[in-house]
Amino acid sequence: MQTDLPDWAPTLAEHLSAAAGAPARIVGVRPLAGGACQDNFRIDAEVGGAAQRFALRSDARSSLPGSISRAAERAVIDLAVASGVPTPAVRAEIADLLRPGATALLMDWVEGVAIAARVLRDERLAAARSALPSQLAAALVAVHRVRPAPGVLEVPHSARPGVPAAQAMLGFSRATLDTLPEPKPGLELVLRWLAEHPPPERAPSLCHGDFRMGNFMVGPEGLAAVVDWEFAHWGSPADDLGWLCVRDWRFGQNDRAAGGLVPRQAFVDAYVAAGGAPVTAQELEWWEIAGGLRWAAGAHWQAQRVLQGHEQDLELLAIGRRAAEIEFEALRRVRRASGG
């Protein structure tokens, strides 16, 4: 049992008790590694005398442009759960828990591995890797079944009447670049090329927004849950497919462009087999390059969160130094698409 519980543990216990309809107390709180935009904790509790484990996900002091609040994330998760997406349900939404203005979500705990390098290389997960492409495709189809709901996800990168998905995403990337203190000529070129070669318009659906290795909880049988909905938006289904193929999310498995698991076309085939609409190679390429642009601008912004004094986190500074890799790859794809 942990004795040095944070001062917010009793408040959390009250909310947990109300949600469960039984007496609850918190017996352990442990910070979780890897969350760059939220404060995440493992919560061990006793509910009605039985041991239960939960995840707690709180607003951080600052976040990336486009990152939704925990209250908005709760609405999205509820829609995703109702659509059959394997994702942890929210049990309680608690305002001002860790600090004033920060909302926290108490969520179901899912056992599994999320660390990409382990998922892609651990011998014990070989069977899981075989199952993952079709499981991920089915989960993504369930995400994309969710159609825009009024008042939900009204964020700048959401498609909306008169603003198609591609235009909304490029407007968002434009705004992000404009907030950086230094000009980025390479990313400007990528953005312009994308704007001049738009993909076909599609009816908007829910997009996870960060559908990639690292946000998949994986167990011996494969996919246990899709997590982290902070970049959810209304957009093109091809957006999530392209994002999964962004080079940074292959973690060195470069011969398997779709998340380090399988080649692009193999994942598109699995997506169509699960009931998703077909996506052409050209459309996928556009969204993959757009994903590179969004991530490169986001990587620069992660470092700015520290440099502007909002956070003190070595990981965020290190991410800023990776922006050049992402920009390099996006420019390589633009050069190749232009005949160079």
Place this chain on the structure above:
Amino acid sequence: MQDPPATDQLLDALAAFLGRDVLPAVTDPALQFRVRIAAHLCAGLGREAASGCRATGRTSPRWPRSSPPRPPPPTTPRSPGAIRDTERALADHVRRAPLDDAAYAALAGALQAIAGQKVAVANPKFDRSDDFDRIE
């Protein structure tokens, strides 16, 4: 100018200390994660110091000579302020100049080369080869 050890030697030693001595002694997974990041950053900064590149992101951009239309005269700025001015001018050129496929290819190639200079120091393992498509 300081006496030896040089900056890159000290940073290499720090990276080795963090990875070899500190990391095995840390049991908290969240702290382990950050020690790995610190070791990785020290190793990268050691390469930067050894290469004479004071900070990535400050690599001097050069105008692509073959890019039609002809951009403003090439410059080789040295101060951060001058580099920023050149980057701003280049960004403005990229946003406004008429670009056909050939110009896109030339500009993208030139800017890719600039990004590649940063990547070569920050992450030497990153595959920058032209035949990367063949691997995919």
